[in-house]
Amino acid sequence: MVALLIAWPSAALGQSDWRTSTEVRNLYxxxxxxxxxxxxxxxxRELAWIQEPFGKRFPGIEVKWTAxxxxxxxxxxxxxAGRFAVDLFHFSLGGMLPVDxxxxxxxxxxxxxxxxxxxxLLDGKVGLTHNLVYAVVYNxxxxxxxxxxxxWAGYLEPRWQGKLVASQFLLPRLLxxxxxxxxxxxxxxxxxxxIDKQKTLITRAPREGILQRGERLVAVGEFVGSAMYWKSLGMPMHWAATELMPATQFGVATLVRAPHPHAAQxxxxxxxxxxxKITRERLMFSADVRPGSGSEIGALLSAKGGRIVFExxxxxxxxxxxxxxxxxxxxxxxR
Incomplete structure (x- = not known):
């Protein structure tokens, strides 16, 4: 038997029991x-980080992912089509609903x-993992x-005309x-x-490059975590709060015909x-920011004073x- 209690930085005193749980040991x-x-x-970014920390905690299980x-x-x-090759689904709540x-x-x-x-959520089928919080990102x-x-209305001031960019995918979801x-x-x-007054650039292209080159100065409706991630890559990015900060809810679920049901669970x-969650926040800057989560990003958001509206x-x-x-x-x- 491979030992379950592999050396690991202390991460969660409130959830420490699972490390010594017989149920988790047997599942492993x-x-x-x-x-x-x-x-x-x-x-x-939601998947690539998983293998290393999961493999350290539970050796001998390869994580195969598709984004x-x-x-x-x-x-x-x-x-x-009767093809059952996937064990887990990790998505926002909006993506979970049609699958459910x-x-x-x-x-x-x-x-x-x-x-x-x-x-x-969803009668206990979806375990909650993290949130992505909308804000503005700037050079x-x-x-x-x-x-x-x-x-948000402040970005309609004349001084921002021709200086804004937004994702064609994300902006409608913010709206x-x-x-x-x-x-x-x-x-x-x-x-x-x-669009009409401010001449905001609506694009499918990566906004970080547009901001970094100075083609536009502010991206409306980006995620706080994206700004942090881009900054970690050496880009001159930061985020700013608004009076209302929507937060999408992400979760994970096993599938009914999972080919590896125990590994899925x-x-x-x-x-x-x-x-x-702490590892995800440290590596990918995506955090559980629900009240009581204790995340560093959640604390930063609270300090900014914007009201978070949760999905x-x-x-x-x-x-x-x-x-x-x-x-x-x-x-x-x-129009």
Whole structure:
């Protein structure tokens, strides 16, 4: 038997019991016999970090991952075709819902990892892992933090005309959150003003390069963690808070026909632990910022004073409908 209690920096006193848990030890032994686990998600950054820390805690299990923003649709297609090659799905709540509606998500026992009812959604099928928080990102070599507005509406001031950039994918999703707070009409007017009045560059291209080259100074509707990650790569990036900071909710779920069911449950459970969350935050700058999480990024957000609005089951369906309609403005299909 390979020892479960491998030397590891102390990460989570509140969840320490799982390290000595008989249930986790037995699950690990069964998972190690399977030898590998396959996980699908949206982006490379959400998946590539997992193998090293997971492998240190649980040796002998290879993590195979695939990153694709269309992973939810492709997973549903695979199941319809009778192909069951994936063990776990790691996505935002919005991506989880259609997969769950087709009864692809499996059950998992999150309690053996120290989690409570508040740490799982969709009847306990999805364990919560982290949030991505919307803010603005700017080139700190070209813009002073003191000059930045503290509200979304502030970026409609004349001095920002021709200086803004936004992702064609992310901006509608931000607008969906804003529409929940402001109403759809006001959010639609805001979108039109950004595009028509402010001449915001709407692009599918990576915004960090555009900011770094000084082609635009501020990216509207980027993630706090993206700014931190880009800065860690040596780019002159920083983020700024606004009065309202939407937070998407990410989670992980095992699948009902997982080819490696024990490894799937082991990896999914570990990803919800404080050990995994601290490692993710340190390496990828993505954190659980829910109240009481204790994350450093969560503390930074609280210090900035912006109100965080969390994605949850109560607002997800409405927000999805809103960003679908508002997306037509961003892409120029309607004015």
């Amino acid at each position: 032994e069964a998972a190690r016999a399977e030898g590998e686990v396959v996980i699908w998600g949206a982006q490379r 694709d923003r269309s992973a939810a649709t492709k997973l549903i297609t695979e199941y319809r 509606r087709r009864r692809v998500l499996g059950a998992n026992d999150w309690t053996i990892w120290g989690n409570g009812p508040e740490d799982a 700190e070599d070209l813009v002073s933090a003191e000059d930045l507005p503290t509200t 969906g959150f804003l529409a929940l707070e402001w109403g759809e009409a006001k959010a639609a007017d805001y979108a039109r003003a950004l 082991l990896l999914a459970g570990w990803m919800t632990t404080d050990e995994a 949850d089951l109560g607002n997800m369906t409405d927000r999805a409908a809103l960003y679908e309609r508002l997306s037509a403005i961003v892409t120029g299909q309607v």
